[in-house]
Amino acid sequence: MRVLPRVYVIGFGITLFLASLLNSSTAYAYTVGDLPLNRSWYNNAEYSAWYKCNYESGTQFGTRGAIWFTNSWGWYYSMGVTVDDGTNSVAVNINGSAYGCRDGADGQHIYATDVAPSGTEGWRLTLLSSTTLDRGSLPSPAQRNYSDEGGSIGATLDVSGLATNNASADDSQTIIIDIYRCFYANGTTGTCYTDPVPVTVTRRKKPNPWTSTSTTQVKVTSPVGAVVGPTQNVTAYPGDRLDWYHSVTVSNFAAGSGAIEISTSQHRRNGWFQDQVGPTLTFSGNSTQDVADVYGQYTVQASDVGKVLCETMVRNPSSYVSGAVDNPPACATIRSNYSLYPQSMLNNQALSTLFTGQSLSPSNPAQILEQVINIGPASDVDNQYAVYDFKIPSGSVGNVASFFQTTGTPGANVGGVFGSSNGQPAFTIANYASGSGCSWLASQPAYSGKIVCIGTTTSGTVKFPAGVTSLTSSASGITADTTSIKADDYAIGDTVCRIVAVSGYDYLHTSSSDHRISYPGCVTIGKRPLVQVWGGDIRVGAGALSTSGYASSNSSIIAQPRVTDDGTYGSWGEYGLLVPLNGQIDSASAATTSGKTGAAISQSASSRNVLSFANTTIPYGRWGATGAFPGIVNSPVLLGTAGAAGPAINVDTLPSGITNAGASNLTLQGTLSSPRTVVIRTTGTVTISGNLVLGAYPASGANVAQIVVIAQNIIIQPSVTKVDAWLIAQPSSATTGGTISTCDVAQNPYYLGLSASVCNTQLQVNGPVMARELQLRRTYGAEKNTGGVNYPAEILNFRPDAFLWELNYGESQGDLTTVSTRELPPRY
Structure with missing residues (x-):
């Protein structure tokens, strides 16, 4: 080593x-x-x-x-x-x-x-x-x-x-x-x-840290020689002469640095629009250079009234580190005095729906917007303003949305044509010295006999300042409007509208007889019929009606709760709500929107859905996917065969067991006078034309009676109020059949042909309901005139006798076999 x-x-x-x-x-x-x-x-x-x-x-x-x-x-x-x-x-x-x-x-x-x-x-x-x-x-x-x-x-x-x-x-x-x-x-x-x-x-090399500023100013010279400016802004009149002046100043120029060049361009904006290239300036140090106006002197024309004529200049570059910059414009306001545009909107729309139990308050601009927009300077005359309510009674107009015309020139005819100008809200022109804007509107041929004036909600006289003046605020000397619109004061189907009228609306029309009237802001009074599910769960997308399934991973339960002035109401299930893998729930489980005493006016989604089971990112019920389960249609029905029947059936004439009608369309009604199980089965359509009722007899042991209706489609007539039966609509394909309609006919969309006066009786179904599509078409309830805003149109009630019948039937068919077991911790 x-x-x-x-x-x-x-x-x-x-x-x-x-x-x-x-x-x-x-x-x-x-x-x-x-x-x-x-x-x-x-x-x-x-x-x-x-x-x-x-x-x-x-x-x-x-x-x-x-x-x-x-x-x-x-x-x-x-x-x-x-x-x-x-x-x-x-x-x-x-x-x-x-x-x-x-x-x-x-x-x-x-x-x-x-x-x-x-x-x-x-x-x-x-x-x-x-x-x-x-x-x-x-x-x-x-x-x-x-x-x-x-x-x-x-x-x-x-x-x-x-x-x-x-x-x-x-x-x-x-x-x-x-x-x-x-x-x-x-x-x-x-x-x-x-x-x-x-x-x-x-x-790195030191930069030349030069900076620059530029100015544009305008001078006005009157025909008699009076001069104002040069300055940033002036007021001018027809016949005045306008001159614009520009300059560029360079500062912080480093000694010994090379010369710089700054290019310029001049632009006319606002009341006119032009662009021209200006001269290129050379600077070798700190200095100011004037820049000639490329447009020359301008004489104000009568057509310029109401315009703001501006010029500005762009310099490029503007400093050693910055690119193009334009200086503040110099403007001449060509005086047109003022121009007032009234505006009224309800729920931020021209037409929306107000449901029973709800109201609109002028203290909330998102609910009631009443204002006058002045696009000119402050008014120099007294302007009268007034706000009016009127209604279009239910059924008096075919299509409210197109009732008020919005084409043509405002006020071009006295029929009340609404239009707009200067990009402002739509209005019409009216001339009246007495009466009200509402009575004037109601007198026009297009609206005569269809508008009912209700009253004036506020009025007054004021010199409107520039900009927007709210008529629901006491600012600027306004007598604030405090009148709410309450749905319960009107009939279902009425359309309630609010308009704003203002007189002396611009400098050419200063008479108190000259009015602009705003396009009406309207709400149609409506209701959302409710459904309540008692005694059981609501489950969608499980594919329970056919051996081929027809399950949908996107099936959802949507029944948006409604916040009213005194509580939160909506459709609900007494127990669980279950949707498949990709489904959503916007409803309520555990009866949490029943309007019960003490219910919060605004509830969180989680508090409304304590028994909701979904697999979405909404803040409740992420329990995983729910699988398909076999329905009664796929299970062995060993009730015996009772034979066939004709097209019109009183269920009391049918013996116990299954009555197989093949593909026939049937009509059912009647009361089952003795306890037995009656099953009606067809691949056609069953129409329930009268109440189906289980008689008054003891419901115990073998005496538990049930009526089971199995058909491709099941239609319930409007006069029917009670159905004591299982309703099972079996589809013939993933998109055909399997429809249960609670009133009259099956429609697409389901609400076609409905109004507050159609299908307006309550229906209670006492038994399970299975369908590919359940069309809840009843319109009863959901308003104070029919019990209250929490009264349902349909009640789907899974009564105890159905459970007892299932138990009795299941015990008679064989043994109960344990499929699987799972140990769980004790519950305390």
Whole structure:
């Protein structure tokens, strides 16, 4: 084993690692000057390591190391530190590698440990992220090979006072920072010593830090010679002459720097639109240069009334570090006095729906918006304003959405054509000296006999300021409107509207008879019929109606709860709600939207769904996918065969067992007078034309009676209020059949043909319901006039007698077999 002396090499941070520390005794043929085997040197520090191995006396054995500094983050082997002018400290990396000389550290990972700066310039290196430098791994054999890429030690290098001769060009300066470190490889710490490492700092050339400003001003000269300006903004009238002036000022220009050029362009904006290139300016120092207006003098025309005529100038570049900048425009406001636009919206729309139990308050602009928009300066005359309510009675207009015309020029005819101008809300023009804006509107031929005026909600006189004035606030001298719109004050189907009228609406129409009337903001009074599921769960997408499944992983339960003035109401299931893998629930389980006493006006989704089971990211019920389960259609029905029946059936005429009608369409009604099980089965459509009722007899043991209806589609007539039966609609395909309609006919969409006066009786089904599509078409309830806003249109009731019948039927068909067991912890 050779033991070599330690060697210091000044220049590139080269370290000689002692061969005796590497547990290597292998000797190889070695010729001085042999180039590296695995790669060439990547920087001067690595070159010096190779050079020392070949040409330094006594250094050919062992392993040579290299250390260098860099702030280039792209390549590990970059050397040197480059900074901008004015930089005093910079983040750097200390990188390193190793070179196996004649008998290097075969296959070893090489480290420098206890790394620390010292020496005269050592104070500049601070905040080292580590004291251990990973130099990478040498291959085996290591002879004449460099290590692979290692790690870095992050640090901060103080570069103050270095390379400062950069006034006209980049400047570089090399300093030596002594680095103390210890050799470490193969679990062994070697010699510790200090070695000088050169660091070259390059400072970029000082920039010329010039900046600039520019101005545009306008001067107005009246026909009689009165002058205002030059200034930033003026008011002008037809016949006035306008002149614009521009200038550019350069500051902070560095002495001795070369000349700069600034290009200019001039732009007309707002009331006109033009762009022209201006002159290019040359600056050799700090100065101000005037820029001639490329458009010349302009005389205001009568057509300019209401415009704001502006000019601005763009300079490019605007400083030594910035691009194009335009200065603030200089504008001439061509006086048109003012122009007032009334606006009314309910629920932020022209037409929306207000449901029973709800109201709109003018204290909430999102519910009732009443305002006057002044797009000019403040009015200089007294303007009268008034707000009116009217209604369009239910059924008096075919399509409310298109009732008020919105084409043509506002007020072009006295029929009340609504339109808009200047990008403002739609309005119509009216002229009346007495009466109200509502009565005027109701008198127009297009609306006569269809509008019923309700009253004035607020009125007053004010000089409207510029901008937007709310009529629901007492600001600006307004008598604030505080009148709410309550759905329960109107009939279902009524459309309630609110309009805003304002007189003397612009400087050309200052008479109190000249009015603009806003396009009406309207709500149609509606209700959301509810369904309640008693005694059981609601499950969708489970594929229970056919051996082929027809399950849908996207099936959902959507019955959005409604917040009213006195509680939260909605459809609900008494127990669980279950949807498949991709389904959603927007409803309520455990009867939490029943409007029970103390129910919160606004409930969280989780509080409404304590028994909801879904696999979505909504904040409740993430219990995983629900699988398909076999329905009664797929189970053996060993009830006996009762035979066939005609198309019109009174269920009391049917014996116990299955009545198979083939593909016939059937009509059912009647009361089952004696306890028995009656099953009606057809691949056609069953229409329930009258109540299906189980008679009043004891429901125990074998006396538990049930009616089971199995058909491709089941339709319940509007007069039916009670169905004591299982309703099972079996589809013939994934998209055909399997529909149960609770009223009249099956429709697509299901609500087609419905209104508050159609299908408006309550229906209660006492028995399980299974269908591909359940069309809940009843419109009863959900309003105070029919019991209350929480009264359901349909009640689907899984009564105890259905459970007892299932138990009796199941016990009569065979043994109960345990399919699987699972042990669970005790419940306390």
